[in-house]
Amino acid sequence: MSVITIERKVLEKNDVIANENRKTFKDRNLFVLNLVSSPGSGKTSLIERTIALSRNKFRIGVIEGDLQTNLDAERVSAYNVPVVQIVTHGACHLEADLVRDAFYRVDKNDFDLLIIENVGNLVCPAGYDLGENMKVVIVSTTEGDDKPLKYPAMFRNASALIINKVDLIPYLNCNLDVLKKNAISINPSLKLFETSCFTDVGLESWIEWLNSHIQNR
Amino acid sequence: MSVITIERKVLEKNDVIANENRKTFKDRNLFVLNLVSSPGSGKTSLIERTIALSRNKFRIGVIEGDLQTNLDAERVSAYNVPVVQIVTHGACHLEADLVRDAFYRVDKNDFDLLIIENVGNLVCPAGYDLGENMKVVIVSTTEGDDKPLKYPAMFRNASALIINKVDLIPYLNCNLDVLKKNAISINPSLKLFETSCFTDVGLESWIEWLNSHIQNR
Numbered sequence: 001m002s003v004i005t006i007e008r009k010v011l012e013k014n015d016v017i018a019n020e021n022r023k024t025f026k027d028r029n030l031f032v033l034n035l036v037s038s039p040g041s042g043k044t045s046l047i048e049r050t051i052a053l054s055r056n057k058f059r060i061g062v063i064e065g066d067l068q069t070n071l072d073a074e075r076v077s078a079y080n081v082p083v084v085q086i087v088t089h090g091a092c093h094l095e096a097d098l099v100r101d102a103f104y105r106v107d108k109n110d111f112d113l114l115i116i117e118n119v120g121n122l123v124c125p126a127g128y129d130l131g132e133n134m135k136v137v138i139v140s141t142t143e144g145d146d147k148p149l150k151y152p153a154m155f156r157n158a159s160a161l162i163i164n165k166v167d168l169i170p171y172l173n174c175n176l177d178v179l180k181k182n183a184i185s186i187n188p189s190l191k192l193f194e195t196s197c198f199t200d201v202g203l204e205s206w207i208e209w210l211n212s213h214i215q216n217r
Numbered sequence: 218m219s220v221i222t223i224e225r226k227v228l229e230k231n232d233v234i235a236n237e238n239r240k241t242f243k244d245r246n247l248f249v250l251n252l253v254s255s256p257g258s259g260k261t262s263l264i265e266r267t268i269a270l271s272r273n274k275f276r277i278g279v280i281e282g283d284l285q286t287n288l289d290a291e292r293v294s295a296y297n298v299p300v301v302q303i304v305t306h307g308a309c310h311l312e313a314d315l316v317r318d319a320f321y322r323v324d325k326n327d328f329d330l331l332i333i334e335n336v337g338n339l340v341c342p343a344g345y346d347l348g349e350n351m352k353v354v355i356v357s358t359t360e361g362d363d364k365p366l367k368y369p370a371m372f373r374n375a376s377a378l379i380i381n382k383v384d385l386i387p388y389l390n391c392n393l394d395v396l397k398k399n400a401i402s403i404n405p406s407l408k409l410f411e412t413s414c415f416t417d418v419g420l421e422s423w424i425e426w427l428n429s430h431i432q433n434r
Contacts, residue, residue: 006223038255038257039255039360039367040357040364041360067340067367067369067370069367071366071367090340092309092338092340119340120340120368121340121341122255122256122337122338123309123336123341124309124338140359142385143255143256146286146288150284151285153284153307165359168388171385171388172385198390
């Protein structure tokens with residue numbers, strides 16, 4: 001029995017549970033995002049600003065993934081939304097069964113959008129369906145403009161790309177046009193946003209886009 | 218047969234080859250670093266600046282790891298040092314057999330320090346010995362001050378931590394003292410450096426430290 005076979009079995013089992021999750025989310029009329037990025041690209045900050053700026057449009061619930069801590073759930077819970085922390089104890093990505101178990105524990109007080117913040121890792125989460133409607137990948141301008149070429153699976157599997165920390169561009173060696181061109185070369189259908197969770201630039205169009213998906217779910 | 222058992226066998230096989238690599242490196246009188254970080258923390262930039270600033274002290278060879286491209290090897294080869302690219306075709310970390318095969322292909326023109334740049338991933342490379350003398354982890358100030366707590370295995374297994382992009386601190390929500398305190402709480406024996414590969418601040422002491430290890434190898 002080869003390792004490849006084992007990996008395929010893990011993925012097949014994951015896909016079965018992911019499809020069950022998708023049905024559960026649909027039955028509850030939820031729009032669900034799987035938010036992925038490198039460590040420190042701004043996933044939690046984006047969630048915080050999205051909650052703060054969308055209060056009169058839609059309601060949000062959050063599932064947080066982390067290797068070891070509940071720091072992110074603490075940050076998000078300050079915004080008075082339902083939030084559950086998954087601690088993976090070192091595992092490098094979320095899987096559908098962890099999300100299913102976390103969803104049981106979320107306070108189901110009527111939210112429209114469920115955001116699942118994956119473990120900070122631009123590689124492994126690309127291969128695991130959690131039952132979401134779409135993956136959204138964040139890349140920070142501080143990471144440079146070559147990341148879509150170097151980590152293509154994540155950009156290929158995402159529906160939207162958020163280019164975050166654009167306020168730092170004057171201090172960086174990051175060419176925004178090259179970054180966008182690289183992303184589109186990997187996935188021509190990527191919806192692009194340019195944001196800063198420091199200055200809130202770009203967040204209005206991100207929230208409008210989210211809102212249109214939530215209204216049409 | 219469980220997945221855990223398979224993983225253990227993979228790790229055991231890796232450890233055998235890593236120990237063979239270590240013997241090969243020792244026989245050739247090489248000091249070997251395994252350089253690990255998130256995507257975009259500055260591994261390649263650190264290698265570039267280290268080569269440029271250490272020319273009159275020691276000689277460097279480089280093995281580059283990447284999921285898909287040879288962009289980093291192209292950058293490093295401009296400095297006229299021996300360099301070989303490993304493309305993992307999507308795999309999230311380097312393993313000892315890949316390093317062994319790459320080492321056969323490095324031009325053995327007398328270098329003292331071999332730097333292995335791992336895949337950009339703050340999780341998976343932590344568990345894989347490549348036969349190096351030490352792991353060095355880079356964290357960028359742009360990633361925030363909580364990363365040692367959230368990705369502890371990598372900081373626990375490293376001998377040195379390079380806090381990079383310190384020139385950006387005035388524009389960030391990153392508390393350098395908190396970052397250092399968090400790192401030391403995970404691994405009290407970590408040697409700390411604060412650097413910028415933009416301004417070269419901190420690189421002199423990094424190169425002096427490297428030089429002392431190379432002279433005493």
